[in-house]
Amino acid sequence: MAVPQMVYGVPMISFAGDGFCLPYPLDLIVNRKQHGLSNIHYQVSDGKGNLYLLADGSYTTLFRKRVLRNSAGFPILTIREKAITGKKWMVQRGESSEKSQLLFTVQRSRFQPMKTRLEVFLVGNIDKDISNFTVVGSNYPSQYIRVYKGDTILAEGQKESFRVSIPSGVDYAFIAALIIILVECE
Secondary structure, X not given: OOOXXXXXXXXOEOOOOHHHEOOOOEEEEEEEEEEOOOEEEEEEEEOOOOEEEEEXXXXXXXXXXXXXXXXXXXXXXXXXXXXXXXXXXXXXXXXXXXHXXXXXXXXXXXXXXXXXXEEEEEOOOOOOOOOOEEEEEEOOXXXXXXXXXXXXXXXXXXXXXXXXXXXXXXXXXXXXXXXXHHHHHO
């Protein structure tokens, strides 16, 4: 088993690339904007307005697709809803639709009143009954978002403004992709 790379004594969790794992905690705001009936855009920035990520896509295709880009506009991840089911999302490297570029899948759990729960499965996950990560969004009363690895909270934030705190060494593009999927599932 490979030893995880360390960032200032913290094991790094990287999906989009090591450049998205910072050696310090990061607070981000995910803003969703709808243009017209079908175009959706997301901006991920810090509290000072510094842009970190962009995502765009539309509802005009058979399935929803969002391309997550860095601040310069280069594609990092493609988030694609699996056609027909509406409960499963695939996340691939870059703008690829190739199976070899699949990083992880996200599946909505059974219905829970006042909560949205997503299960995240990495490509190498042999046991498809146990997810590698879990995303929980509570609607009432506290309106929180939490990303878990087992029982450990990797990132958490407030849903009303989609503010999320990401600890050092955790891939902020991965967390942003999970928040976008959570928003799209609600």
